[in-house]
Structure formats: structure tokens, C-alpha cells
Amino acid sequence: MEHDFWHQRWANNQIGFHEPTANPLLIEHFAALALTKGSRVLLPLCGKTLDIAWLLNAGYQVVGVELSEVAVQQLFAEQGKTPRIDSLGATLKCYESGDLKVFVGDIFELSAERLGPVDAIYDRAALVALPPGMRPDYARHLTEISAHAPQLLISFDYEQSLLPGPPFSVPLDELTELYGAHYRLQQQVRQPLKGGLKGQCPADEVVWLLQPAG
Template sequence: MTDLWRARWQEGRIGFHLPQPHPALIHYWPSLGVPDHAKVLVPLCGKTLDMRWLAEARHPVLGVELAPEAIEQFLAQSSAPVSRYQQAGFSISRQGNIELWCGDFFHLHIQQASEIGAFYDRAALIALPEATRQRYAFHLAQLTPPGAKGLLVSVSHQGEGGGPPYSVPHQEVEALFMPNFRVSRLEEVEPDERGLSETVWHLVRRGPLEP
């Protein structure tokens, strides 16, 4: 899996990258009621401009990405200075109020994510094969405190489709996240010319005593 994504970034096979912030983020994020200055976790962030949008909306951002090529390309989009340091197996780059942690998302621990107050997943769940998605959903729950709100974008394919992005049906999204999150479906977008349909979800981390 690591080699696959590194190869895609090295070869420029990043059709999943958008040249602008995702429309669902712009449309739905303000309605979630995430507090100002809450730090937003962006797993498998790539070089998404969604992080710039969140930062401009007064949120510190913690992006986690396996491919250093993606991080360097993101940093190069701005002339702002960059500070770099190492922590617990991650190479960390900070530019403004955006921190980019280069390393394995599954090695990020709650102590390192202690300030997280919200999360945003546009391309993490759908980048993972089925066998890894349950581990991802559980790890995300471990990193987010009760009451933390997030936006998730899933993808489904018309007919037989490979990946990544992988097709994750609605029933699987609900089965993965409902044990630890309140899950609401906000929008299902009509399939594009590739037969890919995006669905936008609102997730809220449940408390320990919440049914």
C-alpha cells in the first residue's frame, strides 16, 4: 500500500487531487458548528487545497500524509516560511497554522492529537482497501474526543469499479462509523462521467455513555 501511493505521487498519477477546495467542504462546513480555532485533523491529506481553506476559516490544521512528495508540493504552493522538526517517527513541517505530519496515520497516537477538535476526510477512507477500512474508522474514533464533528466524503462506483478511489457503499459507511459516531447523510451527488458518485456525511463522535 505504501509503495502504491508513493509511486502514484512520484509519477503524477493523482487524478483524485482537485485544483480548488472541495465544494462540499465550502457548502457544509460552516453549518457543522465547529468552534472557531478548533484544530482539524485531515487524514491522508495529500496536497489538498482544502487545508488552505480550513486554515483561512481560522482552524489550525493537522494533516497526515505518507508521501513526502505530496507534502513538498503542498508547501511549494505558498511562499510562507516553513519550519521542520521530528517527533515520534514523523517528519513534521509547519507552514502558518498548518502542520503536515509525514508518516503512517495508524502510528499517530492520542497524545500527539490531544488538541484535535474536528476532522475532515475527503480522500482517506476511499483510499483504503476494504480490509483496512475498519481499522481506519476505529483509529479515527480513538483520536477524536467526544463531541468532535467532522465531514466525510465517500465514493461509490456505478457497476464494477476498482480503486483507489475505492467504492464504499452507504451501508458500509454506516457499519464502520455508527459504533462510535452519530452519522448523518447530507448529500448524494449525481454520478460524474466516470460513473463515480460522491456522498457527503456529517459525523459526531459519541461520548462514552451515549447510546
């Protein structure tokens, strides 16, 4: 999607995608990553998700990337944190407080060096937010900057012709195309989305564990 699309959504508080609690699928399946406490977890396109608070409270470091500065400001305010804010050139900012660090800007502008090492990726709302033409570049970039870190990925699977995204349908054959060269894909659970997607069409939520191949 164009940057203006997301900036407008946050400016107008059109954030129906924002969940009022931590995602139950995160809580149920995060242990599959087998991380030790203190591990650093990357959340791409994180918004102000309450999944961040859950991860912090569970003893993990969190590094997020988010296009909307409004979302990041709200995130820190709602967490009761006063961040240090640094400008990183013309295209990125960094908000940081304690174990929470969020880069503000286009994820494609974020380098591996700037990101630093991460132990895992939790992708609940990034891949499914991107239209088909952007997903290959996103998957390639995420794989590169994270040094092939394992992922817990939540996707949707539904008949795309019934409803325009976002969130978009990303079925297994596409996931295999995007990640199969570098990861082994293991389905953790597939379940019908209660009430359908946006109440308009049937959809499955699918949790994937992506483990580095080789």
C-alpha cells in the first residue's frame, strides 16, 4: 500500500485492525520459538499492538518498525514510557525506552546494521498488510536484515476475490515461494476466523513457525 494510505488511517483513527488485547495466537504459540528470556524479538509494521506489552512483560526485548509516527507516539504513551527520540538521517527516527525500541519509517530503509541482531521475528500484521506486488521484496528484505532469524507468522487464508485487502490472503503456496528457499515452514494451527473476515467472508487464521533451513 502507499505510505499515504497508512498515514491517513492513523491520522483519522481508522484502526479497526488494532486489537484491544494481546493476540491469543501469540500467547498460545510463542513458545514454539524456544527463546530464552531477554531474547530480542522484531515486530515489523508493529503499530501500537498490545502484543508488545505482552512480550515485554514476559521478559523479552522488543524492537519494532512502524511507518506512522502517530502510532509510535501512542504506543509509548499507552505503555507509560517516555522515549528517547533520535533522528537517523532523513528517513528514519528511533524511539527507545528500556527494552522497547521502535524505528519510525519505511522498513525498506532499515539496514541490518541499524537494526542490530535479533533472535526471532513475530509477524502478525506486516505480510498480510502488503499487496502481492510488495510481498516478495518485503520477505527478501526481512530475511536479510534479520540474518534469517526464525519467525512466528500469522496469516489469513481466504478467497481473495470475495474481499479486497488489507488484510490480504497469503496461502501456503505463496508462503513457500516467499520463504521456502531459506526456511522450513511448519503449520502450528489453522482455525476459522470467528465471524469471518470483517464479517463479510469466511477465512482461516493460520499460525506458521518458520525455522531457518540448513
